[in-house]
Amino acid sequence: MKQAETGSKVEMADKIFVKKLLSWNKKENRRKMPWKGEKNPYKIWLSEIILQQTRVEQGLKYYENFITAFPNIQALANAPEEKVFKLWEGLGYYSRCRNIITTARHICKDLGGKFPTDHNSLLQLKGIGPYTAAAIASFAYNLPFSVLDGNVFRILSRIFDIETPIDSTHGKKEFSKLAQEVLPLKRAGEYNQAIMDFGALICKPVPECSLCFFKEHCMAFALGKQLLLPVKEKKITIKERWLNYVVVKYNSEIAVHQRKGQDIWQQLFEFSLIETRERYTANQILQLFEKEFGISEYKVQDTQIETTQKLTHQLIHFRFITISLPRKQAVPHCNWVPLKNIKELAFPQSLKKFAETYLYTL
DNA sequence: TAAGCGTGGCC
DNA sequence: TGGCCAAGCTT
Structure with missing residues (x-):
């Protein structure tokens, strides 16, 4: 995005996007997941950790197995580690499993068994970073923190034609700032869920622009750049x-x-x-x-x-x-x-x- | 701070 | 088919 465009044009586009997104979410979004609308921070937390870098379809069964085996945080905190790891087996990124054990025990031992109710305290917990803290804060408590995940990077980069690499430090800051500016402060939970559903159903890596309620305002669509955004700069070595x-x-x-x-x-x-x-x-x-x-x-x-x-x-x-x-x-x-x-x-x-x-x- | 951490699905 | 991607985080 060009510097000159960070003013009122973007603010206008923001307002239209939020309005259309929330309307689409209410009228047309049929996506259902067991943790959607959930207010129990334990269940939200568990679902968010499981879904880190993981597809919903892959994580679904693990979420159900975990909730059945450990219906509350006390059950998880008291479980033998081997049992928790066995339930996590096959899901990958096993430090997540180590971290949920550590965090569950910390909350039960040091925090009276109650999940923190503010964003900063959430961020202190092992395995909870900016995305997960915002997700829990907004879904459980409707606190005004915007999620910034792969979906949101993709959507914002396309709507505003931002070529800053999303895997750069500068890019993360820029997108984080923008995401927070777009967020409707009083409807954070609803909006955060809606934008991720929008990314999963419409503004996918290969997008369904013909179905999109925002194509008339999307800069990438106007320029035919949908498939070029978002930009990544890092090459992985195998x-x-x-x-x-x-x-x-x-x-x-x-x-x-x-x-x-x-x-x-x-x-x-x-x-x-x-x-x-x-x-x-x-x-x-x-x-x-x-x-x-x-x-x-x-x-x-x-x-x-x-x-x-x-x-x-x-x-x-x-x-x-x-x-x-x-x-x-x-x-x-x-x-x-x-x-x-x-x-x-x-x-x-x-x-x-x-x-x-x-x-x-x- | 950049690099590393799993698995499975997609085209 | 092999590279890319998926509700990121830690060190």
Whole structure:
């Protein structure tokens, strides 16, 4: 947007957009979701955390499972961590799971079990950033804070033809300011829900301009730039890695290891791992395994299973080598878990699929 | 502050 | 089909 246009023209467009958006929301928006219209901050919070960088269709079942298992924040705070992680299994971005446990326990232990009712206190909670704080504040308490998510970036960039990259620090500030200016202060909750529904149904990445109530006022539509907005500047680099799992069995027990540190899948479980920076043969992997784990007496059951998984920043090649031990012995960094109990542990999706396909049937 | 964190659906 | 995207946050 050009500097000269930040004055009255934009304010006019704002007013028309808000009026039309709220009217569309009331008359035509049929989108239904279980947390919509919810006033319970616990349920709003849970839904918003689940939906971070996650599609509604994917998060829906997780939300229902969580509400059933943990109907209130006390139930979540009192739950064993492994049970919470097991419910989160497969949803990705597992730090969210760690954070809801921390925050639930903090609220129950230090805040009398009551969710904070002001925006700034919400922002202090682990896992709650600007978007989620605004969502809870506006949905639960109708406080005047505008949400700024992927939908809102897209919509505002198109309506006002703003080419500032949304993944830049400057862009975030600019869009945040604009979003707050557009917000109708007394109808924050209603407006925030409406604009995100509008982004999900009409002003999609590939937009349905023919259905749009605002196309006569949209600068991107006038210029034919819908598909060029919003602008992103960062290129992601994809790291390639090879995770060679040596699945160690003794009778019907499996050696498993819980991931720690700063890497992916923190706190999830895996099998004994040999990571390499390129593809190794099964024999090379077993050689490394013998050396690193101090285990040389075993029988190889299978070396064939290979698969890949694409993460946002990584391309992971998996190799599964199943071996069995003639006698039970300690496997470094691992614990022995009966096969029937493996299902109770949270695994990364690719490992879960391997286990379901090959391990339970051995 | 820029980089990193999962998974699945879409075209 | 591979790159992009989806109700972001933390470090």
